Amino acid sequence: MVKIIWTQKSLTDLKSMAEYISQDSIKYASLTIERLIKVTKFLETNPRIGRMVPEMGRKDKFREIIYGNYRIIYKITSTLTVNILTVHHSSKRLRQTSLQRPK
Numbered sequence: 001m002v003k004i005i006w007t008q009k010s011l012t013d014l015k016s017m018a019e020y021i022s023q024d025s026i027k028y029a030s031l032t033i034e035r036l037i038k039v040t041k042f043l044e045t046n047p048r049i050g051r052m053v054p055e056m057g058r059k060d061k062f063r064e065i066i067y068g069n070y071r072i073i074y075k076i077t078s079t080l081t082v083n084i085l086t087v088h089h090s091s092k093r094l095r096q097t098s099l100q101r102p103k
Contacts, residue, residue, distance in 0.1 A: 002047045004040055006084045013087040017070075032068075036087055039067045043074065043082050050074065066090075 014033055021029035042049055042065070050063035053073055062085075065072045071088045 001044050002079075003081050004043055004084065005081060007086075010084040010086055017087065017089075036067055036070060036072060039065055040072060040074075040084060047076050047082050 014036065017036075018029045018033050021032055048063065050065040050072075052060055053062045053064050056062040061076050063074055063076065065074075069090050071086075071090055072084060073086050073088060074082050074084045076082055
């Protein structure tokens with residue numbers, strides 16, 4: 001079983017999304033964040049389930065799961081660890097800096 005690690009960047013992304021969505025609906029904000037977290041649970045047993053991130057070319061260590069309008073981008077760091085790098089709204093341009101693993 002793979003260990004899932006949420007980076008500080010990805011947690012900040014979730015918090016920002018929750019704050020933005022809660023301006024219209026606290027219930028929907030909570031539900032959206034819950035579902036985004038839940039979908040990553042599949043990575044525990046199937047870390048390569050996501051597609052390769054097109055912006056990264058053929059670097060197969062960077063992968064993503066699409067959930068609604070969101071891209072959950074992660075990096076497979078070993079056979080036992082997956083780092084969730086960012087949760088990104090698909091309407092925004094993805095920057096390479098969003099994919100850099102913090103030191």
